[in-house]
Amino acid sequence: MSAFDPDSVRTGDELPALTLTITRAGLVRYAGASTDFNPIxxxxxFARAxxxxGVxxxxxxxxxxxxxxxxDWCEEPSRLADYxxxxxxxxxxPDDDQGAKVEVQACVTAVKDGLATIALDVRLAGEKPVKVLGMAKAHVRLASRIDGHGGLESR
Structure with a gap:
């Protein structure tokens, strides 16, 4: 049985927090995958200039x-309506093995018409966490079933 229950999603629900780590090696891999080789x-x-x-x-x-x-929370990426x-x-x-830590928190701010609105708070970790993404918002479809093509069926 799935831990995500779309019928029980309520305004005020908090999603499990997430800490992301990005290293210089990760940037190289992402640059290759995205073809974004900007020297910054x-x-x-170059970045300092x-x-x-820095990078x-x-x-x-x-x-x-x-x-x-x-x-991760909704367990089915096809539930994402927009972001x-x-x-x-x-x-x-930084140029070390530790990399940068980004802390992500999120909560449900509304549930209406079969959609949950999720507000994300995304900050660079540190003594005084600094917001790096603003107005971050996602909508998740709360349909009961996923159809055979990976889409959502309406209730």
Whole structure:
């Protein structure tokens, strides 16, 4: 039996917190997969020359990785109706094995018309966590069943 029960989702429900780690090696892998080889993602000298603190993570990596809090929770990525964010600050990635830690929290802010609205709080970890994504919001379909094609059937 699945832990996710779409019929029991309520406003105020908190999703299990998620901590993400991104390293320089991870940036290289993402650059290859996304074909985004912008030097700000691999060259400290270049990144600093244009005013960044050093190499920074790809914004789309941050956006996509943060969404895992929702897809892990609902257990079926095809439930995701939409997702949007505002990029607020870059995620600096130090040149060490520790990498950068990004903390993600989320809660259900509304349930209406078969959709749950999920607000995400995405921050760079540290003594004073800094928000890196703003206005991050996802909508999850709460249909009872998944059809044979991976889509959702209405109730």
């Amino acid at each position: 993602h691999w060259n400290d000298r 244009i005013g960044l603190p 920074v993570a790809h914004g789309m990596w941050t956006m996509g990785a943060a969404l895992r809090i929702v897809t 949007s964010v505002r990029f607020v600050r870059p995620v600096p990635v």
